Amino acid sequence: xxxxxxxxxxxxxxxxxxxxxxxxxxxxxxxxxxxxxxxxxxxxxxxxxxxxxxxxxxxxxxxxxxxxxxxxxxxxxxxxxxxxxxxxxxxxxxxxxxxxxxxxxxxxxxxxxxxxxxxxxxxxxxxxxxxxxxxxxxxxxxxxxxxxxxxxxxxxxxxxxxxxxxxxxxxxxxxxxxxxxxxxxxxxxxxxxxxxxxxxxxxxxxxxxxxxxxxxxxxxxxxxxxxxxxxxxxxxxxxxxxxxxxxxxxxxxxxxxxxxxxxxxxxx
Numbered sequence: 251x252x253x254x255x256x257x258x259x260x261x262x263x264x265x266x267x268x269x270x271x272x273x274x275x276x277x278x279x280x281x282x283x284x285x286x287x288x289x290x291x292x293x294x295x296x297x298x299x300x301x302x303x304x305x306x307x308x309x310x311x312x313x314x315x316x317x318x319x320x321x322x323x324x325x326x327x328x329x330x331x332x333x334x335x336x337x338x339x340x341x342x343x344x345x346x347x348x349x350x351x352x353x354x355x356x357x358x359x360x361x362x363x364x365x366x367x368x369x370x371x372x373x374x375x376x377x378x379x380x381x382x383x384x385x386x387x388x389x390x391x392x393x394x395x396x397x398x399x400x401x402x403x404x405x406x407x408x409x410x411x412x413x414x415x416x417x418x419x420x421x422x423x424x425x426x427x428x429x430x431x432x433x434x435x436x437x438x439x440x441x442x443x444x445x446x447x448x449x450x451x452x453x454x455x456x457x458x459x460x461x462x463x464x465x466x467x468x469x470x471x472x473x474x475x476x477x478x479x480x481x482x483x484x485x486x487x488x489x490x491x492x493x494x495x496x497x498x499x500x501x502x503x504x505x506x507x508x509x510x511x512x513x514x515x516x517x518x
Contacts, residue, residue, distance in 0.1 A: 254351050255299065258360045265289065268301055275306035282306075283313045290318045297363055299351060303330025308399070310335065311407055316342045325516055327351065327359060327495070329488065330421070333395030337407040340393060340499055345516050348395050348417065348487065349495020359495050366515040371494050373484035373509035378457055379450045380484030381467050385506050388447025388480045390414045392502035392513055396488070398423060401432035404439045412444030415504050415511075417496070419451030419488025426461045426469050433473040447480045447504040449511050451487035480506040 255262040265285035270277030289295045311334055323344040326335060336346045351359050361367040373380055393409075394400060394417035403409075420429055436442050456466035474481060482504050486494050497516040504511050 254356055258364065261294075263295070274304060275309075276301075276304075279306075279309050279313065283310055286310065287315060287318055290315075290322065290324060293322065295324065297324055298326045300326070300328030300332045300335075302350075303328065303332055305331055307331040308334040308402055308406070311338050311403070314338050319344060325363065325497075327363075329419075329493070329495075330396050331399060333399035334403055334407075336395055336498060337400075337403045337409050340409045341407055343499070345497055345499035347495050347516060348498050349493055353490075353492035355492055355494045362495065362497055362516045366517050368515055369494075369496050369513045371485050371487065371496060371511045371513070373482060373511075374486055375484060375509070377452070377454065377484035377486065378467065379453045379470070382450050382470055382474065382481050382483035383506050383509065384475075384481045386447075386480035387506065388415055388504045390446045390502065391500060392417055392449065392496065392498050392511075394418055394449075394498065396421070397432045398428060400441075401435045404435055404441055410444075411441060413446055414444075415447040415449055415502050416442070416445045417449045417451060417485075417487065417498065420453050420456070420466070421489040422455035422459065425459070426456075426464060426466060429466060429469050430473070433470070437473065442477065445477065445479060447482070447506075448474060448477065449485055449487075449502075449504055450481060450483040451485045452490050452493070455489055480504055482506045482509065482511060484509070485511060 267277040267281040327347040397420040502513040
């Protein structure tokens with residue numbers, strides 16, 4: 251990742267505790283927050299890039315000083331567990347990138363950070379979640395990320411997704427019960443009230459998996475169809491070898507009829 255960033259003409263700096271180990275986390279909560287705040291306070295740092303997802307990002311959210319973030323807003327690049335931190339950035343009105351500097355589309359992150367380029371993502375009709383696609387169009391800020399982490403932040407980070415397009419992607423950390431519980435929590439909490447469209451990324455880790463006759467599509471249909479908003483599945487975002495990165499927190503257009511999600515530039 252550092253080599254990629256430097257090939258873009260950037261100076262890449264590894265945070266002091268990025269290679270620490272404390273169980274399955276990169277050091278203590280205090281050390282990781284110190285690294286985060288040091289980067290936010292450094293005027294020479296213009297973006298933060300997560301080295302990976304994993305576990306433990308949720309532990310940081312209440313320790314982040316949003317005043318520091320808002321004084322000098324900087325995008326945060328990451329996905330999976332980093333979805334928890336993205337909700338803090340959303341609360342402060344700072345756009346982020348759902349994605350990573352790896353895979354065949356890693357140079358898209360460069361375009362998003364440096365070239366103020368819009369991003370267009372096309373649905374893959376062969377992807378598992380493509381079956382969820384309906385009809386219609388929706389316009390609004392693109393928000394969201396990993397389904398489980400979105401549910402985990404309910405009641406922890408106060409954000410609104412009203413009049414927004416919600417991006418959902420799910421990895422198979424557990425069975426269909428995890429998908430059911432997470433989506434049900436989002437619905438019962440009111441988090442999905444006012445959402446104008448749903449963009450559905452990768453569910454490929456559930457390929458071939460069934461539970462008492464149902465697969466992941468059955469669960470998603472059961473909990474999304476009656477929202478009454480356009481759904482666009484088959485989007486190559488999330489837990490894939492070559493995920494397409496997309497900005498979050500900026501205006502987007504979801505066109506289920508043409509199978510296209512168009513996202514405005516991260517920076518202007």
